[in-house]
Amino acid sequence: MMKELIVNESYCKGCGMCIWICPFNVLEIDKERINSMGYHPVKIAHPEKCVKCGLCEYICPDFAIFLVEVNKVVRSENK
Ligand code: SF4
Numbered sequence: 001m002m003k004e005l006i007v008n009e010s011y012c013k014g015c016g017m018c019i020w021i022c023p024f025n026v027l028e029i030d031k032e033r034i035n036s037m038g039y040h041p042v043k044i045a046h047p048e049k050c051v052k053c054g055l056c057e058y059i060c061p062d063f064a065i066f067l068v069e070v071n072k073v074v075r076s077e078n079k
């Protein structure tokens, strides 16, 4: 089963804890976006570096970043 990293921008408070804990500098604050709460949300700036370790999901206090399991077959059928 493949995993995909998802950011729910509207929950993100831009606290930067996920950026801090990520060992591979995948994440950045998106200075060009402001969410409905008035925060700059985090963005997946370098998805190719992500090893899907789940540390960002573990540390986020707001459930704003998480891994989902992706069914490869369903994905290719939807394309
Ligand atoms: S899953 Fe791991 S490697 Fe990927 S962004 Fe989160 S902390 Fe970084």
Ligand code: SF4
Binding pocket: 011, 012, 013, 014, 015, 016, 017, 018, 019, 041, 042, 059, 060, 061, 062, 063, 064, 065
């Ligand atoms: S995703 Fe979570 S840990 Fe990362 S900046 Fe947003 S609120 Fe903070």
